[in-house]
Structures are given as C-alpha cells and as structure tokens.
Amino acid sequence: MATWNKNTPTGNDPVRLGDDEIRNMKDYLEDALSREHTFPGTYGDDAGKHLPGRVGVLFVGTTTEINNLSSPPEGAIALDTDTGELKRYDGSSWQVIGQIVYTGTDQTVTGTKTFNPSGAPFAIGSNAEGQLVSGLNADLVDGQHASAFAKTDLSNVDDSTVLNKVKSVDGADSGLDADLLDGQHASAFAKTDLSNVSDSTVLNKVKNVDGSGSGLDADLVDGQHASAFLRRDGSNSPTANVNWGGYKITNLADPVNAQDAATKNYVDSQGVGVHGNAAHDPDFLAVDGSNSPSADISWGNHKITNLADPVNAQDAATKAYADTKADTDLSNVSDSTVLNKVKNVDGADSGLDADLLDGQHASAFLRRDGSNSPSANINWGGYRITNLADPSDAQDAATKAYVDSQAGTTIPDGSVTQAKLKTSVGSVSTTSDSGEDLTLPGGEYGFYPQLKNESSSYAAYWGYDSSASQARWAARQYGTSYATRIQLSAGGGIAGYAQQRYVTSSGEVFWIFLLRDKQTGRIIAGYQAPDHPCFGNGNDPVLVPHPFGNYDPEKHEIVVINPTIEQLKEMKALCRPRRIGQPKRDLLELFHGWDEGGKRADPLYEVDDRYELEYPHREITIGIVEDEDERPLWLRQEAKIIKVPIHKYQPEFVKVRPLKRINYTILR
Known part of the structure; x- marks a missing residue:
C-alpha cells in the first residue's frame, strides 16, 4: 500500500x-x-x-x-x-x-415615495441645470409661492395694475394693437390718408371751414391755377386784353404815368370836355354843329344812332327812311346787289322757280322720277351706277349680284379674282433610290405633278423602285384620311424632285419639312410649300401631321423650318435662273445641293440644331369647306375656309428649328 x-x-x-x-x-x-x-x-x-x-x-x-x-x-x-x-x-x-x-440610465419612479432626509434629498449636477422637469409640482419657485406670480390669464392681477403697466409702455412706436379706442373700433375713425372716407364727405367737411381766414390753400380754383388770375396786390399782370363785359372800373386812382388808366375826374379836370365847342381848337367837332369835318371820318364799323330822318338831299338817311323810299323797279339798285339778295334766300324749299339751270332748260336734264329718258348715250366717266335694283325685263341693266348668280360654268374674262382662285406651288424631294412615299402639297386641290432631277445624268422615278427595277404605283396609303401621295425615287444617290401647283387661299405660314437619318443626319426627303401638308390632304393636322409615308421613329427624325419673309425672299432669289439655259432650282435643292456643268454645288442652307422652337402661334388655313354650292369654286360668292391654331397640333416627335445659311457662294 x-x-x-x-x-x-x-x-x-x-x-x-x-x-x-x-x-x-x-x-x-x-x-x-x-x-x-x-x-x-x-x-x-x-x-x-x-x-x-x-x-x-x-x-x-x-x-x-x-x-x-x-x-x-x-x-x-x-x-x-x-x-x-x-x-x-x-x-x-x-x-x-x-x-x-445602479446605472446612469433614465428611470421612472412610480408610486408614492417619501423622503425624510436630514438634508437635501437631491443634488442637481451641472448636466441637469436648466433642464425642464416635466410634471414637477414644486412648493416654491425661487423661494416664492405661486401666489407671488401672475397667472397667464392675469386673473390674479387687478385691472389697475395691468393698465398702469400698459400705460408705461404705450404710445408711438410701441407696437400696441388695441381692439378699441374710446370704445370704438378702428373702422369708426378716418385713416391718416383718408382712404376710408368718401370724397363727398371730405368735400363737405372742407366746405364747412373754408372761406376767408380759413388758411385753406387750394391748388386750383374752378380748375385754374392761381397764375390764371390777377392778384389784388398787383404782383402779376394780364397776359391778354381784358374784356370788362360792359362794367365800369370803379374807385380808380387818378393816373400818374402816361400808360395809366384815366379816371373820369382826371379827364374832366384836364378840360377835355370843352375842346369840342372851342372855336380856337379845330381838332374836334363841336357838339353844337358850329364846325364841320375837314376830311372823311371812319366810324370803325360802328353805327350812328338816334339820327333824325333826312330833310335835305345830302342829309344822312335813317334805316326807316330808306325802307320807305326804295324804288319798286330797283333801277337805282345794282345787279350784283340784287343777285346777292337772291342768293341769300335761294336753294331747296325757297320756292324759287328759275327758267334756266347753268343755261339749260329743265328738258336738258334726266328727271329723278323717271318721267323722261336720255336722248343719247351717256358716258359715265369710269364711275359706277350704285344701289341698282336687280333686273326683271330683258333690257334692264344687270347688277353684279344678278350676273354672278346667273353665270354658267364658263369662266368669263376677268371674273377670276385672287380672292376666288389663287394658286401656289410646293414640292417634295428624296435621295432614296428605293423610293419614299411623299404627300404632295395641295392634295385634292392640286394639278398633275411635275418631276425633275438635280443632274441630267440620272433619272427621277414616279412610282418606280430603281433599286429593284420594278414599278411601285403611288396609290399606296397607310392612313385613314385621303391624301395625294407620290412614290418618288432617284438613281445614283442624287435627289429627285416633284412639284405640284394647287389652288390655295392661305399662305399664312411657309413650311419646310425635312426627313433626316437619326444616326448620320443625312436628309432623306423634303417638303416645301406655303401650306401645311394636311391642306387638301384630309384637311386635318392630326390625321396628316407630316408628309413622309415611310417615317420610322426608330430610324428617322422630322425637322420643321418656318423661314421668315426675308429668308424666304432670299431663298427664292437663289432659285431663279441667272441666264438662258440654266434651270430653275427647287427650294429644296438649297438643302441637298446639285450638279451643274459637271461640278457639284454644295448645300447653301442647313438646320440650326442649336436652338429649339415651336410651331407658329397663329391660325392657318388647312382646307376649303365643302358645301352644297355646286358651282365651280371661282364662281362662288365667297370660298369658306377652315382655320386652326396650328401650335396646338405640333406632334411631340417633330422638331422645330431655325434656318442657317452655311454657303455664300455666288451662283453663276
């Protein structure tokens, strides 16, 4: 172990x-x-x-x-x-x-919290100073109870206190806007510019205080400035003779200077009144007849009044005496005097029945009542007989209205006027050898079209596809409106042209339409005429907005040019032949160029793509109204036309551009 x-x-x-x-x-x-x-x-x-x-x-x-x-x-x-x-x-x-x-995040304390601190329960840090504590109901603010502050509606402030505060800051420039003034709204007072007081009210007020001593200084008196009146202090003078209207100038001072007005007292005191009776003063006629005039006296076109009837042969005669003594045979009255007297009373309603008129008896004149007839042909001197009734008998003179209404289908000489039959010429062009479907100017109002080519070495084809060597008749039409179209093609890459003369009554705006290749800008086809392509081709700019039947929006673009009158004059002048043997140029050739004498003439004009324009803002004629009048157009009283404001019918895909001159070569 x-x-x-x-x-x-x-x-x-x-x-x-x-x-x-x-x-x-x-x-x-x-x-x-x-x-x-x-x-x-x-x-x-x-x-x-x-x-x-x-x-x-x-x-x-x-x-x-x-x-x-x-x-x-x-x-x-x-x-x-x-x-x-x-x-x-x-x-x-x-x-x-x-x-x-335990953190510093915002917290909400719910329920009732009792604080019994020995000191202040809270300490406010610097970040909290000036921050609003929402819903806080404090007992004191700055050591004061709420009763120490005025409520927002001032219900705890007596009126006199508020009034004294307002009075301490009111007056001019205070910005105070009161509702009433002495119990009155502002509408009860006149504005300083009197804009709310009627003129009559102002006039009545002025009249109540005007007059002497009022201090009123008006600009005019009876529509006249003060300079139109003579001032009492003599500070101005009359600008013309003053007519006193038969009234006296009274309380006038005696004259001092030679040009001063003389008073009666001054005249009497100078002895003027006795000169007429003074035998030693021959310059005056005595009122007692003791002297006589030494020469003829002109009375200045004035009368001698209160004259006694004459007694002696050389006494002056009064009107009364002359009226009673005039001879009845007028032997003592000159012929001219009698003539003048007659002329004063002759004329219409005078009752004067003369024997002759300009040396002619009445039988030499035609009477207005038709009671006599001319005795020879009457030369009217190039003047018209107006207000003539329509004829009823075979030999009655015919009025213009009667002749117009009875005219047949044969056009009389001089009866076709510009207002009734006016023609214009327009043309189309193409550089396509496969052919372009083009709308001819004038449409149903047109005559048979004419063809030309820019070079004598190649051909222009109507209804023929030169690239396919086959005919293509010009009746192909894809739209729903009738239109006169032509299948035009040209060989050799040059331009072919077709022009058509047609009846028109418009010409308000000149139109140039160009069909261009979107990628290269090359002009494929063109149209020029003083009328829109829809004129005579359906008469509707919506149904026929342009003349190009082969237009493909993916490949092509359409440009419109409306040249000014000055530009059009210049272009037409460039098209005129300058010598025998030189062909007239088509206006569209100025855009395509042409061959002449084995040399190539470059285009003179092109589209200025720097600027964008719009259709003209005006009405143009797009057709002639078809009515029940079966007479030929030139025999109708008035051809009714259809007009539209063309700017309202500009297609979105059509560009409007100005004209630009690019070649100033002098044509020989």
Whole structure:
C-alpha cells in the first residue's frame, strides 16, 4: 500500500476522517453557506430556503441571459446589466425589486415615495441645470409661492395694475394693437390718408371751414391755377386784353404815368370836355354843329344812332327812311346787289322757280322720277351706277349680284379674282433610290405633278423602285384620311424632285419639312410649300401631321423650318435662273445641293440644331369647306375656309428649328 498523503490524496487512496474532523467540516460548511448563499446549510426542514434578512447575488447578466437561466431557486436574486434593475425569482418569473437602479440610465419612479432626509434629498449636477422637469409640482419657485406670480390669464392681477403697466409702455412706436379706442373700433375713425372716407364727405367737411381766414390753400380754383388770375396786390399782370363785359372800373386812382388808366375826374379836370365847342381848337367837332369835318371820318364799323330822318338831299338817311323810299323797279339798285339778295334766300324749299339751270332748260336734264329718258348715250366717266335694283325685263341693266348668280360654268374674262382662285406651288424631294412615299402639297386641290432631277445624268422615278427595277404605283396609303401621295425615287444617290401647283387661299405660314437619318443626319426627303401638308390632304393636322409615308421613329427624325419673309425672299432669289439655259432650282435643292456643268454645288442652307422652337402661334388655313354650292369654286360668292391654331397640333416627335445659311457662294 502506498503511503497516503492526507493533504493531497491520489489514486484510490482512502480518505479517513475522524469524528472531530467531520464535525469541524460540517460546521465550516454551514457557516459558509449561511454567509455566502443566504440559505442554511443544514439538513433540516429549512434546507435550501433563503434566510430572512440575508441578500445575496445569484447571477449578473443581460436580460436575455437572466430569462434563460435553468431552474433558478425561488428567491434567487439577479442584477440585469441591460436595465440596471435588481430582480427576484418568485418561482415562476423574474420580478423587478422596486425601481432602484445602479446605472446612469433614465428611470421612472412610480408610486408614492417619501423622503425624510436630514438634508437635501437631491443634488442637481451641472448636466441637469436648466433642464425642464416635466410634471414637477414644486412648493416654491425661487423661494416664492405661486401666489407671488401672475397667472397667464392675469386673473390674479387687478385691472389697475395691468393698465398702469400698459400705460408705461404705450404710445408711438410701441407696437400696441388695441381692439378699441374710446370704445370704438378702428373702422369708426378716418385713416391718416383718408382712404376710408368718401370724397363727398371730405368735400363737405372742407366746405364747412373754408372761406376767408380759413388758411385753406387750394391748388386750383374752378380748375385754374392761381397764375390764371390777377392778384389784388398787383404782383402779376394780364397776359391778354381784358374784356370788362360792359362794367365800369370803379374807385380808380387818378393816373400818374402816361400808360395809366384815366379816371373820369382826371379827364374832366384836364378840360377835355370843352375842346369840342372851342372855336380856337379845330381838332374836334363841336357838339353844337358850329364846325364841320375837314376830311372823311371812319366810324370803325360802328353805327350812328338816334339820327333824325333826312330833310335835305345830302342829309344822312335813317334805316326807316330808306325802307320807305326804295324804288319798286330797283333801277337805282345794282345787279350784283340784287343777285346777292337772291342768293341769300335761294336753294331747296325757297320756292324759287328759275327758267334756266347753268343755261339749260329743265328738258336738258334726266328727271329723278323717271318721267323722261336720255336722248343719247351717256358716258359715265369710269364711275359706277350704285344701289341698282336687280333686273326683271330683258333690257334692264344687270347688277353684279344678278350676273354672278346667273353665270354658267364658263369662266368669263376677268371674273377670276385672287380672292376666288389663287394658286401656289410646293414640292417634295428624296435621295432614296428605293423610293419614299411623299404627300404632295395641295392634295385634292392640286394639278398633275411635275418631276425633275438635280443632274441630267440620272433619272427621277414616279412610282418606280430603281433599286429593284420594278414599278411601285403611288396609290399606296397607310392612313385613314385621303391624301395625294407620290412614290418618288432617284438613281445614283442624287435627289429627285416633284412639284405640284394647287389652288390655295392661305399662305399664312411657309413650311419646310425635312426627313433626316437619326444616326448620320443625312436628309432623306423634303417638303416645301406655303401650306401645311394636311391642306387638301384630309384637311386635318392630326390625321396628316407630316408628309413622309415611310417615317420610322426608330430610324428617322422630322425637322420643321418656318423661314421668315426675308429668308424666304432670299431663298427664292437663289432659285431663279441667272441666264438662258440654266434651270430653275427647287427650294429644296438649297438643302441637298446639285450638279451643274459637271461640278457639284454644295448645300447653301442647313438646320440650326442649336436652338429649339415651336410651331407658329397663329391660325392657318388647312382646307376649303365643302358645301352644297355646286358651282365651280371661282364662281362662288365667297370660298369658306377652315382655320386652326396650328401650335396646338405640333406632334411631340417633330422638331422645330431655325434656318442657317452655311454657303455664300455666288451662283453663276
């Protein structure tokens, strides 16, 4: 048998304890259990139970870890590190012990807590200063009870105190906005600019206090400024003669200067009144007739009144005397005097019945009542007979209205006016040798189209696919509206053109449509005319928004140019032949270029893609109304047209761009 070491027994060494050692170990375990584990270490009925007054921590962990403890004993204590709470196991779940925590996290105290400290129950740290404690009902604020403060509705403050406080800060610029003033709302008072007072009220108030001594300084008097009146203090002068209207100037001072007005007193005192009777003064006529005039006297177109009837042959005659003495044969009255007298009373309703009129008897004139007839042809001198009744007999003169209504289908010379029959020319083009379906300008109002090519070395085809060497008739139409289309193609990679003259009544906006390759920008086809493509082709910009039947949005883009009048004049001038033997250029050739004399002429214009525009904001004519008038268009009284505001019908896929001149080569 190996020697046994009682301090470190090994292997199967038996442990032998004496009774004293066993009793000491038992006492030691009981003591340790009672001090460390809060339950007795005995084998009696109290074994495993917590001892009263003892607290021990069974476990420290997170909420999850505590809840996952396997079969904790009833009364076990745990410290939750997530919440800082102490928890006790009641045999089925963990219950929080009060609301006491050991961490600095926010906590809510529930229930009633009574503090009876010997000093202040709380100490507020620096982080809590100035922070609001919600729901706190303190007994004092700054050592004062609530009664020391005014309530927000001022119910505990007497009115006089409030009034004194307001009066201490009211007045100008205080910003005080009161509801009433002396018991009146603001509407009861006039604004400083009188904007709430009627003009008549202001006028009546002014009239109550105006007049002398009022100090009122008006801008106008009866619509006149003060400068229009003479001032009483003599500080201004008349600007024209003053008509006194037959009234006197009274209380006038005697004159001093030569140009001063003379008073009656001054005139009388100067002896003027006696000069007429003074024999020694020949410059005046005496009122007693003691002297005579030495020359003719002009009375200045004034009368001699209160004159006695004449006695002697040389006495002045009064009107009464002359009226009674006029000779009945007028032998002493000149012819001109008689004529003037007659002319004063002749004319309509005078009753004067002359024998001649401009030396002619009445029989030389046509009477208005139709009682006589012309005796020869009458030359109307280029003037019209107006207000003529429509004829009824075969030899009656015919009115224009009657002639228009009776005209046949044959157009008389001069009867076709610009308003009734006006034609325009438009064209289409393509550089495609496989052919493009193009809408011809004018549509149903058009005549037979004409073809041309930019070079005499190649052909342009109507209804023929030169790449496939087969005919393609131009009647192909994919839309639901009637339209005049042409299948146009050109060989050799050059451009072919077709132009059509058509009847129009519009021309408000000039249209250039270009079909371009999206990738390369090459112009595949074009359209130019003074009318929109829908004119004569359905008369509807929705059904016929553009002239290109082969348009593919994946491959193509459509560009519209509306040139100005000046640009259009310039383009048309560039198309005119400059010599015999030179062909007229199509307007679209200015975009394609052309061959001439074996040389290539580059395009003169291109699309300016730097700017985006819109359709013109105006009405344009898109068709002529079809009505029940079966007469030819040129014989109708008035051709009714269809107009629309075209800017409302611009398709989203159509780009509008300005025109750009790129080549200024002088054409020879």
